[in-house]
Amino acid sequence: MTDDLITEDLLWPRYAGPSDLTEIESVPLAERGLPESTYAQLVRAAELWPDRTAVTMLPEAARWREPLRRSFAELLGDVHRYANLLHELGVRRDDAVALIAPNCAELIPATLAAQLAGIAAPINGGLSRRHIAELLRLTGARVLVAAGPELSDAVWDSVRALAVDGLLDAVLVLRPTAAAGEPQALQRIDGVRVEYLDESAAAHESAAFAGKTPVASDLAALFHTGGTTGVPKLAAHTHAGEVANAWMIAANSLFDEDSVVFAALPLFHVNALVVTLLAPLFKGQSVVWAGPLGYRDLAIYTEFWNIVEHYRLAAMSAVPTVYAVLAQCPVNADISSLRYAMVGASPLPPAVRENFELHTGITLVEGYGLTEATCASARSFPDLPRPHAVGQRLPYQHMKVVRADEVGTWVELSVGEVGVLVIGGPTVFAGYVIGRTEHGHVLDGMGTLVDGWLDTGDLAHIDEEGFIHLHGRAKDLIIRGGHNIDPAIIDDALLSHPKVAAACAVGRPDIHAGEVAVAYVTLVPGAAVTEAELLEWASRHVPERAAAPKTVTVLDALPVTDVGKPYKLGLRADATRRELLDALAEIAGVRNIAATVEDGAIVAIVELDPVGDEKTVAAILGRYAIEWKVEVPQ
Structure with missing residues (x-):
């Protein structure tokens, strides 16, 4: 048996049920033969399956019969061209490349190219311009890949303003998938190189990358995530962490190279990158990508079951609100190919599970993860449902439940006891970006990392079979439809009102979004203002539309803990x-x-x-x- 065959055999252990975990971990992860970087992972796929379709991109849900397809070899060629353009622009290994755009055919190779030439820094275009500017400063990115006017007017307006403010040296513009006709002329910006990405990259080499390729310990991406301040924090991922997490997901024995994956989450979300881009590279699986609006495109729900039948989709990943809507859509097609419908990002209401499974006959498979652990940390098994658990830990990740003692030291709790869930292992992130020097980004765990263990902030217990059961969150994030909302931005907006003395935003249960933001305030002595006026104020001053509170309640005093901190529970x-x-x-x-x-x-x-x-x-x-x-x- 050749070394290559031995490596391939080690790469794919049996992983079909909970009992397989012990056997998998009997072989050290280092002996599994994982690629060194996300780039090496793509090269491997292009060598093994050059002509197989890697990406099927739908221009929009209503045009699901008119896809743009790219093979693995073509995808690698695009990545080389884009990365060589970035290299020409001066991007090196420790330089971040920001990306702000809805999903489109060009964004996929652009993201991988950013990880090849430097470090990808995807940013949610729905954030306020101030927050985007702060993230650009924190990443140090001077090159931005962004949606052009044809793809998103709102993003393009923000990007132009940021460039005019002197935050950027180059803007590489994306067009919609399968855009027809000549591109719209781009206005010049003094001192900034503004051009269409694909056009500018056309003259660059597609067979190889001219720069230094990444190694396992290099940073691959900087993902923003909710934190305790108004500006999102930047979690740093290494190539080794992303590749390992992608392999843990791809190792699922339910799927082979013919399994087709559906992707509709935005690429600024770790799930889109790791679950629906990197993991399928391991087995050469084809991925069907929804249009720029993803699950926010209302047309996708009327056409979804037809899309499943036409493309023979085997797996999908979405938040509970998506499944709640699909449970109301008549099944008018053959959906027998769909075997793995994964749900995560926010708690799954029992009624959503029951309605979807009764309506479709497909078992919802819960998962658990967070950006600071790269993406996924636990999975469930469709043939062995555990309705009250989010799954068993993934191979080579370690989990325990702890409680801090009187001096703050973690004490591990016994099976069944509720405490804070902590995670260790190869997917734990490198830290948050707190600055940048001539040697690269400065990282700090900011209290989240303790001796290599990640404090998730989630309350949980682990049962006798190693399944994780969540009991709410110790952290304060509000999760609306899988989207993290930092309550501090709501608090800050309300505190800017001259008659508000104190403010505290929390999550309220919601049958559609899982959770929505609501706020409580106290007023300065003698002040008079109605709750309706405060709600209107918040809607104008909260920088993110999805974070605007649904209600503002005036109290005589906000509840506090024994040490005087707001009692959010x-x-x-x-x-x-x-x-x-x-x-x-x-x-x-x-x-x-x-x-x-x-x-x-x-x-x-x-x-x-x-x-x-x-x-x-x-x-x-x-x-x-x-x-x-x-x-x-x-």
């Missing part, structure tokens, strides 16, 4: 109670609704009269991703 409990008061207002026999904090999690308690409609109440409560119980006094 108490406010979240109040927000839960208020939501259920509205949701159950028309249900006869509801005597009382309360929400309490138990082991750091919010538990809703609904008390019914003996003649109350317990079945209807339970059905409504099941649509929320909360813990609840119904009590009927005897």
Whole structure:
């Protein structure tokens, strides 16, 4: 047997069920023969399957029959051309390249090229211009790959303003997938090179990269994630971490090289990069990419089952709100190919699971992960569902539940005990970017990393079979439809009102988005302002539309802990109670609704009269991703 065959055999152990984990880990990860970098991973795919379709990009959901296709060899050629252009522009190994655009055919090779020539820094174009500017400064990126006027007017307007402000040296512009006709003329900006990416790269070498290729320890990407300040934090990923996490996902024995993956999440999200771009490279799987709006394109829901049948989709990944909508869409096609529908990013309400599975016959498979652990850290198994768990840890990742003692030292808890979930292993990120010197980015764990372990901020327990059960979050992020919202930006907006003395934003359960932002405030002495006026103020001053609070409630005083810190759990409990008061207002026999904090999690308690409609109440409560119980006094 040749060395190549031995390596390939080691690359793919059996991984079909929970019992396979021990056997997988009996071989050290270093002996598995993983590629050194995301670039080496792409080169391997292009050598093994040069003519196989790697990317099928839909221009938009309504035009799903008119895709643009690229083979693995063509994708590698595009990456070489784009990376060589970046190299010509002066991008080197420690330089970041920012990318701001909706998904399109050119963004995929541009992202991989940024990781080849330097470090990719994807940015959500929906962030405020101020936040984008701060992220550009923090990354140090002077070259920006961005949506042009044909692809996104809003992004293009922001990008031009940033370039005029002197933040950029070059802007490489993207066109929509399969754009027809001549591109729109681009306005000149003094001192800034502005040109279409694909046109400018056309003259560059497609067979090889002219610069220094990355090694495992090099930084591959800087992903922004919610934090404790108004500006998102930048989590640094290494090539080794991204490749390892992609392999852990690709090792799933349910899928072979013929399995087709569907991708609709934006490429500024780690799931899109790791789960639907890097992982399929390992087995040469084809990926069908939705148009620029992804799951936000309403047409995708009327056409989705036809897309599944036409492209024989085997796997997809989405947030609970997507599955809630799909559960209402008539199944008018053969969807037997779809075997793996993964859900994550926010808690899965039981009713969403039940409705989707009853409607489609497809088991929803929960997963768990976070940007600071590269992407995915736990997976479930469709043939062995665990409705109350988010899955078993992935191979070579380590998990334990801890509680801080009186001096702040972590004490590991026993099986079944609730505490803070911490993660160790090869996918833990390198740290947050806190600055930049002539030697590259300066990284710091900022209290999140302790002796190599990542504090997830999530409350959980691990059962006797190693499955993880979440119990809410110790951290303060509000997760709306899988999108992280930093409550500090809402607090800051409300505190800018001259009559507000204190403000605290928290998440309120929502049947559609999983969670939405609401805010509580106190007023300066003698001030008079209505809650409606404060809500309107917040809608104008919160820099991100999705983060604007749904309600603003004025209190005499905000609850605080024993050490004087805001007691957000108490406010979240109040927000839960208020939501259920509205949701159950028309249900006869509801005597009382309360929400309490138990082991750091919010538990809703609904008390019914003996003649109350317990079945209807339970059905409504099941649509929320909360813990609840119904009590009927005897």
